[in-house]
Amino acid sequence: MNLYEAKKVTIITEKMILKGVCDIIDKCGASGYTVVPAGGKGSRNIRSTSEHASVIDDFANVIVETIVKDIDTADAILKQTSEKYFNNYPGIAYIEDVKILRPTKFKL
Amino acid sequence: MNLYEAKKVTIITEKMILKGVCDIIDKCGASGYTVVPAGGKGSRNIRSTSEHASVIDDFANVIVETIVKDIDTADAILKQTSEKYFNNYPGIAYIEDVKILRPTKFKL
Amino acid sequence: MNLYEAKKVTIITEKMILKGVCDIIDKCGASGYTVVPAGGKGSRNIRSTSEHASVIDDFANVIVETIVKDIDTADAILKQTSEKYFNNYPGIAYIEDVKILRPTKFKL
Numbered sequence: 001m002n003l004y005e006a007k008k009v010t011i012i013t014e015k016m017i018l019k020g021v022c023d024i025i026d027k028c029g030a031s032g033y034t035v036v037p038a039g040g041k042g043s044r045n046i047r048s049t050s051e052h053a054s055v056i057d058d059f060a061n062v063i064v065e066t067i068v069k070d071i072d073t074a075d076a077i078l079k080q081t082s083e084k085y086f087n088n089y090p091g092i093a094y095i096e097d098v099k100i101l102r103p104t105k106f107k108l
Numbered sequence: 109m110n111l112y113e114a115k116k117v118t119i120i121t122e123k124m125i126l127k128g129v130c131d132i133i134d135k136c137g138a139s140g141y142t143v144v145p146a147g148g149k150g151s152r153n154i155r156s157t158s159e160h161a162s163v164i165d166d167f168a169n170v171i172v173e174t175i176v177k178d179i180d181t182a183d184a185i186l187k188q189t190s191e192k193y194f195n196n197y198p199g200i201a202y203i204e205d206v207k208i209l210r211p212t213k214f215k216l
Numbered sequence: 217m218n219l220y221e222a223k224k225v226t227i228i229t230e231k232m233i234l235k236g237v238c239d240i241i242d243k244c245g246a247s248g249y250t251v252v253p254a255g256g257k258g259s260r261n262i263r264s265t266s267e268h269a270s271v272i273d274d275f276a277n278v279i280v281e282t283i284v285k286d287i288d289t290a291d292a293i294l295k296q297t298s299e300k301y302f303n304n305y306p307g308i309a310y311i312e313d314v315k316i317l318r319p320t321k322f323k324l
Binding site: 012036037038039040041042061063075078079082086092093094095096097 | 217219222224238247248249250251252283312313314315316317318
């Protein structure tokens, strides 16, 4: 089976800025994204209200992930998200290599 | 500590075909899988009812991930899932390299 | 844009040992972690009560992920979690390579 190289961008941040992050992903040319509710504890200790993340009471965070065709698109999403939000909101962003099945799904 | 190379297969699709996807994973020889509810927006715009994914109201998607021993097993899961479902259901599938602790857990 | 190499550690296990796993992550020097509720089916068939994971009724599992600066820190988290819990609790643990934006967030 033919597999194609692509990049997965993951952004973990507060739910309140989810719409803005999704807008950036859209504008950078990604064909979609997936959103998962999450709890957690961050370097500024403001990602949850308790010392340890409670998976029952606290879903103030979201994980947003998107598959994009190349590192430049992934870079653009990270850069714009960081510049717009990460001075004022907690957030983690990272890029991973993935192999995908259907390149046409991701505007390769 | 000894770490072992393995593959992680991730399939993001609609909840309604979760059982079928899990059956494929089982039959391909994986020893288990993990399921996470998710929202999202896909290339066909049918992965959520609103323009932006709502993490509160919309968990119509699921992320299914499994760790398998080699690329052939990962390929088989992707291929069978794609052939059976991805003409009629939205879905993303990808493979990543992971390092694992306990190879016996994954039938290496 | 400058990106930095880092390691993502993922531990999937039962919710009841979440606090202990988070303590290990903290003590190993990670600056934070993210927690996601999950269902699943494991190699010992004790990760869910039904044959197939139900994403509606069964969130007895959690996915805990953390980004750390190097493989030694990642190794330490996996080793301590495994030694303390994985003889008595079901669990999966793996390490992935990631590229991150802000190394200062992760005590690089």
